[in-house]
Amino acid sequence: PEGRDSEEWKEIKRGTMLDLVDEIKERLEKRKLIIMLDEIHTLTATAASHYYELMQDPRIVFLTGGTSKYLNKKFEKAELKRFLWDLKQVEMPALSREESEELIRELYKKYKIPKTISTERVKRWILQNAGGNPLGIERAVEDLSRESDLNGFDIRKHGAVQDVGVNLFPVFVILLMVVVAWRFLARGAGDIDLYALTGFFGIIFYALSRFLMYRYR
CATH class of the missing domain: 1.10.8 (Helicase, Ruva Protein; domain 3)
Known part of the structure; x- marks a missing residue:
């Protein structure tokens, strides 16, 4: 159609997705068509079924981007998986x-x-x-x-690049276990000094954990 404001294009927009699929295939003739799915995470099962129909045409090529782990987790419905499985995966190594x-x-x-x-x-x-x-x-x-x-x-x-954080949770768990073990050991041995020392470290650990929870909540 001659532009988005043409009557022909408006008529196509009033039709169904299936009508649009047929229109695309009819107008291609011997030409090739590349369709880029930029926002693939917004893909619905209905749209995927129509895209799958277009993918069966050798004149039409679909391109999209994403990690295999993300796409496999995102597309759990049968229609979406069928669409995903028909895409040829091209591995792109990270830049040095x-x-x-x-x-x-x-x-x-x-x-x-x-x-x-x-x-x-x-x-x-x-x-x-x-x-x-x-x-x-x-x-x-x-x-x-x-x-x-x-x-x-x-x-x-920025959403495209995220900070590589450090998970301190295992460290806190280990420290907590050490403090608790020391307190039980000191109590069993009757060592008042060690018992008091572990209590002091317990207070510091508690204060530090509360500070970090408040700071990074």
């Missing part, structure tokens, strides 16, 4: 640190980001947390380019 640095340099040039202490700090943060994911790197730099105040920009709030 050198490749990531080169990509960031090129993106800094593209978005005209000045070289300052703040932007260099953001660069190091992206290298540490992006895991060699080129899409995550580009989105983080793109977000940076939109900021008027680069000094106040908090890259950690």
